Amino acid sequence: MLTAMTMSVAAATPLLSGTPADAAPNRPGDLLYIGTWGQGLVYAVRFDPDRGTMTSLGSVAQVSSNWLVTHPTRPILYVAGGEQGGYIRAFHMDDASGALRQLDEITVEAVPTGSGGLSYIGLTGKADALLVADFAAGTAVTVPVGQGGGLRAVASTVQDVGSGPSPRQTGPHPHHVIIDPSRRYALVADFGADRVFVYDYDQATQRMSAGTPDGPGFHATAPGSGPRRLAFHPDGRTLYLLNELTADIEVLGWDATHGVMTTRQVLSTNAADHTGTTSAAELAISRDGRHVYTSNRGENALVVFSTHPATGLLTERQRIPCAGVTPWSFALHPGGRWLFVANEASGSVNLFSVDRATGRLTDTGTSVAVPYPDCIAFRTREQGPGTGPS
Template sequence: MNDSPRVSHRLRPYAPSRRTVLGALAVSATTAAVPLLAAAPTAAAPTGTTDLVYIGTWGQRQVYAVRFDPVHGTMTPIGSVAQASSNWVTVHPTRPVLYVAGGEQGGFIRVFEIDDASGGLRQIGEVGTESVPTGSGGLSYIGVDRHSRTLLVADFAAGTAATVPIGTDGGLGAVASRVQDTGSGPSPRQLGPHPHHMVIDRSRRFALVADFGADRVFVYRYHQATRALSDATPDGPGAYATAPGSGPRRLALHPDGRTVYLLNELTADLQALSWDARHGTLTRLQSLTTNAPGHAGTTSAAELTISRDGRFLYTSNRGENTLVVFATDHRTGLLTEVQRVSCAGVTPWSFALHPGGRWLFVANEASGTVNLFLVDRGSGQLTDTGTAVAVPYPDSIGFRTPAGTAGP
């Protein structure tokens, strides 16, 4: 699946066949606990202990919402709650605010107020993050750094990473800082830099940017008080180089602050990296494939996250339609595969761990379903619950809980 931002029709270098998609939808229809999401919001379920799940849709200009009961593991569709390009969605950590990253020219992020009772959205702001329009849209990621009240932005199309201040009410200010990545790779999709993910390290002194196009993880210095990004060395940003054509896509930080995990999209490999927070350097410890033995055909990895306690790492493989779980060694940070399971759909574009740690939601983009898995917090292993909701081309997931804790 080529998920490079674009303004024309969706391109599918390895689109599943019509029979595959219809088969997946048929399975979902027979096992799902809830029906297809309606085009308009339905009456909301009582709030009680239920959560709100917001789902972005690739190329559909819609944001969908679902009511989730984390006690019983049931999902109730609310429907389409906003008409907005939604390459990525994320929820404010404490306030009823949803941020939606667009795919159109200008790098727009739209701010919505959440109605906790109904799940409905009301737009309250909008920020353009590109200094010069790129001619094509494509924010690949937004995420909240709650320590500095900053929205982190990876702009795939423009080749830039940016920071945007978040006000006490959850609103966004003007772009505080913007840096331009450089470089390219051998793949036709790597003609220039394409940031795909951005995180702040545990020391709060560095920003790490996984750049799909440059085959690099760039390391910028981060000034928390001003939210400014700057070169980490006199010669420019620090960088960890991956193999040519690997396409770095996602990063996950271990809670110990000493280990960083990197998922490469084009080669579908997972790397454990030692992180030196004093000097801002990454050193490879281990590299593992997320492909099954004897893999043939398309190779593509997509999503990566770590459990809150740091014991387990979760990845998705779009070439094989699988989820792969790894255990981490708390002393060395090294990984051991513990499970490989079907994603219960086609093209697991992304997934998100529920803040409680008991559930994993998978956005199966090509089959148009969000599937629910139960997480065994002792072993890290996943069990398909058979519960799913139908959403057109789901690409990202964010949570709003009654206590105001966002996820992932």
């Protein structure tokens, strides 16, 4: 078992592109928390959404951070680790300094798999449970969250099955878990099985289950596609699936009555003249559902699509360099004006402005240095002060 992690707060470091002197770290603004792949650190950045400036606060926690997410109303950060056992930790966030203080810790594997690998954690819409993808164990897990944000015991664990033709697909590897808009189903994008599994979900108990003796329903993708990310359109009838290995995006019709998906469109995120490595990574949709964003690691690019207002089908609108190397993930700022890209191989988080009318991105030239960034979460000033977990 791990010993308690040591917390540290580093002195502020300058922006790569330069920050105005009055944009001090203690200036009221938002906080960005950034995980680091394989580095055992969480970094913090102060962001001014009015001026579009970032100031690094340096490392604020020494902890494995494969993925992280913030509570929507309380100053709590949840961090998924990569160690054996599947660790999730909860930290209190200090709004003034960005410092983190560990509050809670659980493991999600009853029997350690022998290798770490939580690939995702996210919160349900009510923030009453964490949804966990355990890449190494091939399982999806739910962890109830207390009213104050504290972690409860694991409520359910479901085991995916299957494999694919790629050497990286020798068994199931869940990469993303979401709840559908009806809140009746949990969908698991499984990279290793070339499936999106559909499990029954009970809101009252926060439990996932197969639902039938024959196992969960599923949507089968093309062999070797490697499903990675899912996002629902606000209409609740359209689902977008990003496949990592084939770097394409599928538009799926969603039938919430029966928990069934149907393929309606498949588009590549590669350029027409693409050669070499093929790898897609991140997917997001604008709050109004008009624009879909993806990252392509094989081309170090961001690709923007518009959605048809009636059908949800996609049309490519923009392809732009990601301002770094290997865009592992990105995050749309809650205000809709900004997009932050975690360029893992080049060690930077780069800021893009978003035209909310057209969805188009513009590289602002602003960035902060972070070693191997893999995930970005927000603590916005609109969230306000909160209390600790219970």
